[in-house]
Amino acid sequence: MFDATERASIRARRMEAYRPNMPPASLLKEAGIHTVIDLATNENHYGIPECLSEAILAEARDNLNHYPESSCLDLRLLLAAKHNVAAEQILVDNGLDAVIGLVGRTFLDETDEIVTASATFPAYKNIADIIGATTIEIPLTSDYQLNLEAILNACNRKTKAIFLCNPNNPTGTIFSALEFRQLMENLPSQILTVVDEAFADFVDDPDFPDTVSLLPRYPNLVILKSFSKGYPMAGLRIGYAIADTEIIDMMMRIREPFPVNRLAIAAAIAALNHPQEFTQIRQENKRIREQTIDRIKAMGFDTTQSQTNFLFVDLKQPVTPVLKQLLSKGIVLRDLSSFGYPTAVRMCLGPKKWIDAALSELAKIIETPTP
Ligand SMILES: Cc1ncc(COP(=O)(O)O)c(C=O)c1O
16 A cells, blocks of 8 residues: 555655644534634735736636746836846746745755744745755844844854845834844855845835845845735735846746746736725725724733734733634634744734724623723
């Protein structure tokens, strides 16, 4: 008999499958939960502009039988103009998850180390684990920020890459342009520096680094951007890297031939051609974010000054039982115990009526007044 566990690669055997935040709808229905407010997954909940659905329908009608254009040239030209770089400095892939995997498979070997934060997006450690590289995880500062000084100090001869999430998921905090320059000036130039800016479209802090403008000075820099957060396009799976052409060339050797589907490319082009529709979405998020931060604080919980479309909320008590009770009311938040914060949750922002529902159920369970 074929023994899949025994025959699987060493890499597959040491991994665990991804566990989604949200139980599948069918299981929720079985448990008697029919209406669900999913604030556990970081998505864009502010509506889908018509320019996206029109572009997708037209592309499906005319071109579904054709493979996509492999290099996504038309899209890369628009992105190049937006970021003021050459189209050869851009690589598009099937979501940032895929880009992160590609960075790992292009640059990491088993003997390498990466340095990242301990409470951050898990995909960096995940790809290092798949390859068998070692991950050094640096705790956040007491105010939930990436500790760039400690990350720098943890680098050694084995360090192949550092992965920095800015703004950081799950804390929503940013590091400043000044902190980033200090890091880059002191980091050995042979260390690949990956800055994941998946949530950058929501940032309004003027201290946020303009990383793309630093590319000519730091050829070891890779900047990652997504269409899943600032744009309501997580279901399409499309993200990109901006870097020196030599880095992009190496990554293109490993990338699959047709990783980005036609509908995603068409929608991304439409999104870039209608920027005003997305500016509105981000303004709405900022308004909801400011209101919700105030409400959370008024309930007696701690939160960071998030620069994203989600909040890190310290409920100051173990959250796992609280989240179970919330789930029974159809409200799903992200448990941050596995990030080292057993009293904290991550709550995605969205329409006010969703936030109202989540906060009022939370207030009933924890017995605080709802503001
Ligand atoms: C920090 C960060 N990077 C990357 C991703 C993956 O984004 P994408 O949907 O483009 O694969 C996520 C998704 O949650 C994220 O939070």
